[in-house]
Amino acid sequence: MRKLASLVAISAMLAVTLSACGSDNNDSSGNTSAGNSDAKANTSTNTSTNTSNSSSGNNAAADNKADSGSNAAAADPGEVVTIRTSITEGELSKDQIAEFEAAHPNIKVEIDNVDATKLAAELATGDAPDIIRISGAFEVSNYVIKGLALDLTPYIDSSTVINKDDLVPIADVFRFDGKTIGQGPIYGLPKDWSNDFALFYNKKVFDAAGVEVPDASKPLTWPEVMDLAKKLTKKEGGKVTQYGLAATEWGLTEPNFNQMLQYLLSSGASISSADNATMDFNQPAVKDYINMWTDAVKSNVGPNSVNNDQTNGGTLFLDDKAGLLIDGYWYSGVIRGNEKAKAHLDDFGMLPTPIAPGGTRVAPTGGATGGIIYSGSKHPKEAWTFFEWFFGGKPADDRAKTGWGLPIFKSKMGLLPQETNFDKQTYGVLQDELNYSSQYLQVNPYLGGGGWAIFSKYVTPIFFGKSTVDDAVAGMTKDANVAVTEAKSAIGQ
């Protein structure tokens, strides 16, 4: 009997340990999903730091005009309601909130710091923030199929602040009709966006390798980028002295799911069936993409898991040790703000988003972080008032002026920095890119953020010679279909 009691006590102890482990998971998840499902998480953070500085400017006139329009819509002007948003403190400063609240005495704004688990719990209990911050390129369709996003079309149609005709096409990344991204009701708007798969160059590295900077008026193909990267990579005595390419500012020079979607968009291939119910990675374009990158990894064009160089891409690029960096316009803000890069700003510039061989030119966004209004919001009208102000009012102007991302309004494009030669170069290339930014990455709404994990699971072994491309695409197809089927069943489809 005593033995049994002690067993029970032991298992209880283990139970506590195990559940403690569970909560560990929870704590850390916030960084996680921000970092993963949206490769451009850094974008938004960076963007935010700057936005807050410039927020307390004037321009109140335009702001007030906006308010009077939306105030009329509010139900009971006497009652003060509190709306919550998961837009982060860096993106929405205390000053901005105070300014908004002063103009709207009936609305209090509260920032709800959520991570993936907290948000999941809040969604589960119907207590999510009124305005939820999400990635436009990767999360909108997923929220829509779950019925979590409020249809904002009628609000935008009658808005005096947000003029639908003034929106750039990329804003439609928040539209989804159940099948195709970019079509159907408007569920939200991006805070800002970038042509996230463009290239930045550092001419110092080009000069050191005796290579000409390519013509910025037409896009390279991705294989041409890799060839260029090989030419830029220099070794001395077995040690790499400079790399050709950095795939991301935060990580290794290896392919990732998000960048593959851009390649597929350019080559016209799709891994999802038209209704998104099944996925198939076994396609020439997918294999070409993986093969191209396997070769690039073998050629050590950047730090990767085989050469085990742990330096991140952004550091290399800014330190004149990597010639090219795959990133969108927002990165020009980083270059402008970096002490080392600032000293030779003219050496930097942007190149158009590369295309697949024989593919069409596309310059889609890979981030476009923005907001939706939660379908369960108890104060949709007040939430809209804030939404309209934050995404279309003065904060939008402030964001544009910093150059840490692109505005969603054609009329605000002129606010972007255009003073230095570097500003002019990036702005010029950007004008061209804007003509090709009206297509969207074909994200499967049922896969959610899972594509990233599946892709890296099967691709990394190839670099180490532990797997083949054929096995990889077969494995990806299997895993992705399991995830899609399960998600569909949970949604009740």
Place this chain on the structure above:
Amino acid sequence: MKEKNRRIVAFYLMISPWFLVFLVFGLFPMLYGLYLSFTNYYGFNMNKLKWVGLHQYKTLLTDSDAVHAMGRTLYLTALNVPLSTIIGLGLALLLNRRIRGAGIYRTVFYLPSIVPVVSSVLMWKFMFSSSNGILNSILEFLHIPAVNWMGYDYARLSLLIMLLWGAGGGVLVNLAGLKGIPRDLYEAAAIDGAAPFQSLRRITLPLMTPIIFFNVVLGIIGSLQIYLQPIMLTPGGRLMDRPIDPNYLYVVHAFQQIFSFQRFAYGMALLWVMFIVILVLALLVFRTSKYWVYYETEQEG
């Protein structure tokens, strides 16, 4: 009320602060997790959960990762627990000697246990790096070819080295155990002409078995639950980055399933299977304890 019942009531009253907290924050969430593992919970469909019976547990068997990850985790545990136990005990024996500056050494060896996991892993990442990494510089200096510490062939070894670096954490408990061994035993042994090694084998080790036993049980539980270290060691180092296969451990898999794919129910099933494995292993160790663990006082349990 009978004396016996009164005692029982008193007992539960006295432990009630802990017991209530345990019920609300320990047992209930656990059982709720168990319940969710039998549903199709996907992170947002709490209002229309469907009971799917053992579906998630069946999925586990066909999952291309789960079984392998469990195998890897058990393998790592089989290496980590004995090694860290031996190292912990060995260090304690050395530190228990009366030498100048013993306190400093004790602090130094315990230090890794105080450093937050995140910063210690980051430090190791730079040690393992091939560009200016310390380990490879040492190898180079010794004219041994450099290796990719984070590649397929060495990633597990690297993880193990990093885990063993923290083995000094057991030193504190071990030292306490060593201090608890009466000196007269050693004196008596010395008078009988016992060599130091004999005293170690005949006195120290038998009397340390309860401590070793404790370390082994906690070591098994801890090793099976490792998840942060492999993730952090992964280049990129963001929490959803997938560690290289040899370091793709079981809890990492559960973590990925829940947060990359929102497969909350499946993740719960994975964790419950882990719980059962831990329970079974712990029971096995407990069963064997009567053959090798020596208690000075009579144990009733």
